[in-house]
Amino acid sequence: MDNTSQPTTSGMNGLIEDWVSDKDAFKNVSWGKTMMWIFLLSDTFIFSCFLVGYMSVRMTTDVPWPNTSEVFALTIAGEHIPLILIAIMTFVLITSSGTMAMAVNCGYRRQRKQAAILMLVTAVFGVCFVGMQAFEWTKLIEEGVRPWGNPMGAPQFGAAFFMITGFHGFHVSIGVIYLTVVALKVLRGDYEERGYEIVEITGLYWHFVDLVWVFIFAFFYLW
Amino acid sequence: MQNNSNTQPPISLYFKVWGLLFVLSSFSYLVDYLQFQGILRWSLILVFMFLKAGLIIAVFMHIVWERIAFTLAILSPPLCILVLIALMASEASYTNLNRLIFFG
Secondary structure: OHHHOOOOOOHHHHHHHHHHOOOOOOOOOOHHHHHHHHHHHHHHHHHHHHHHHHHHHHHHOOOOOOOHHHHOOEEEOOEEEOOHHHHHHHHHHHHHHHHHHHHHHHHHOOOHHHHHHHHHHHHHHHHHHHHHHHHHHHHHHHOOOEOOEOOOOOOHHHHHHHHHHHHHHHHHHHHHHHHHHHHHHHHHOOOOOOOOHHHHHHHHHHHHHHHHHHHHHHHHHHO | OOOOHHHOOOHHHHHHHHHHHHHHHHHHHHHHHOOOOHHHHHHHHHHHHHHHHHHHHHHHOOHHHOOHHHHHHHHOHHHHHHHHHHHHHHHHHHHHHHHHHHOO
C-alpha cells in the first residue's frame, strides 16, 4: 500500500499522468477503498438489471399497473395518507446516511469513541428501516400480493416488488452487521495504528445502499 | 482523499448536504402527494432523483475529493446501462404491441 504518498498533478494533466504511469493508476487510493468501489460498481449493475427488468415487465403488460400511491398508503390517526410508509423509510435512510458521514469525519479526526457511537446509531436506523420493510411485506402479503399475481392489477407487480425491495433489504441487513462489527472494533481501538480509513470504506457501502434506495423510490414507488 | 484531519471537509458541509437531501426527499414525496401527472410528474421525479444521487455520490461518498483517474474509472462504466435500457425499452414496446394485437 505504498501508493498513498506519491506526488501527483491534479486536473486533466493528472488524469493522463496517472494512467500512463508504469505503476498503479489510482494514486492516493488504498486497495481497500478501490476494492470496495469495484464491488459497489458490480452491485450497481445487479440493481440496474433488476430495475431494467422491472421497466420491461411494466412496459410489456397490457393490464394496468397497481397504483403504488394507494397500495402503500396508511391510515394514521384516522387520516388516510398516500405512500407515507415509504416516505418515512426514505427519511430514516437519509438520516442514517448523515450519521454515517459524521462517523467518517470523526474517524479521520481520530475521535474513535464518537465515530463508533455514530456508526452504531447508523446501524440502529438501518434496523428501523428493515423493520418497516418487514411490516410492509407482511401488509402486502396479507392483502394477497404474490410474486405471480395480486388483486390490484398487473401480476408482474409482486415479482418486481419482492425481488427489488427484498434484495435491497438484504443489503441493508448485511450493512447493519458490517457496521456493528467495524464499530465494535473501532471502539476497542483496533485501528489506532492503521488509521481510520476503514470507517470511510464501511461508509461507502452504507451510502451506496442509500443511493440504491433513491433510485428504487423514484422508479418503483413514485413512477 | 488524504487521511489526516487537516484536509477533512468541515462538518458543516455534511450538515448542509444532509439538510438538502431532506428537502429534496420532501419534494419527491410532494410530487406524489399533490398527484402531479404525466410529463411534469416524470421530469420532477427524475430531477429530484439525480440531484439526490449526485449529492450522495459527490459529498457523502467523497468523489469530489478523489482524483479524476479514479472518478472516471468508477463513474463511467455504469453508462453502459443506458444502452441496456434503450435495448430493453424497444423490445418491451414491441412485446406490448403484440399483446395488444393478439390478446387485447
